[in-house]
Amino acid sequence: MRRRILLVDGYNIIGDWPELRELQKNDLEGARDYLIEKMAEYQAFTGMEVTIIFDAHMVPGLGKRYKNFRLNIVYTREKETADERIEKLVKDLKRIDTQIYVATSDFVEQRVIFASGAFRKSARELRTEVQSMEKRIEKEVNKTKQTKVKTKLPISDEMAEIFEKWRRGKD
Template identity: 65%
Template sequence: MNNVLLVDGYNIIGAWPELRDLRDKDLSAARDRLIEIMAEYQAFTGYRVIVIFDAHFVQGIERKYKNYKVEVIFTRENETADERIEKLAIQLNNIKTQVYVATSDFTEQWAIFGQGALRKSARELYNETQYIDKEIEKKVKKQINKKPISKIPLSEEVAEIFEKWRRGKL
């Protein structure tokens, strides 16, 4: 089964302390940080992640782009993120795909349930990203502590041959 996570960008930014503080100084930096966190989430979970932002915070028309392989959508001028998320939930939901929507907007939550999507609250998603950070940190530490005997990765068999050769037993 394919999993898709639709993220209500500004809702999540407003709900997470780190992003909320960043938003108050620089909205663009808060968006970039959310996308970066979602890229880690996508890489770790294998979910397809789409982050949706309301256009009224950004001048211009609807835009879509990929950043860190995360799909980012800025809605049309007269379209809210909620409306776009509902449309995407309808389009993407099928027998092979489970759609999750990350938001703490209660009105939106009821609308997405009707489309067969499941909800992740901002707090749930935050907790998941914290867990993922810790798991990535553990893996990195494990890799650092695994010091290779040789600068060149060798199979056990080849390493034994080289060791015998080094000792003059070949």
């Protein structure tokens, strides 16, 4: 099975998605957190490894890697752009058994990505995928809520719920 990796140009996506673009005007950290949360859900749903790359010039003095929500978050070094780090990551990660996607709407970056053998996802495509995923999750949750636990014993709903919690090992 091929390893699938998604590299996300963090500030490029924030600048493109309307809800994040609006949020960043007053709360850049909140916009970053929102994107991180959405990408963690995306990773869990799709099974792709997700790394979000943020430019250090927006947050001086960083240049670190973090793991939040089992997600890789990279802040570039001070004089390094997200584009440069993404190009380096594509080169480092490129193997025959690995499929790399880069989410960005930066046209120049997209051309470099194609040249290095990675696939591109525009910010709009990624947003559409995330919204579609959220709808499918919501549908599944609603379906699960509607499916009642079937039992042959004549017990109340409250007792059935207690037994179900015990069955799952929850107090």
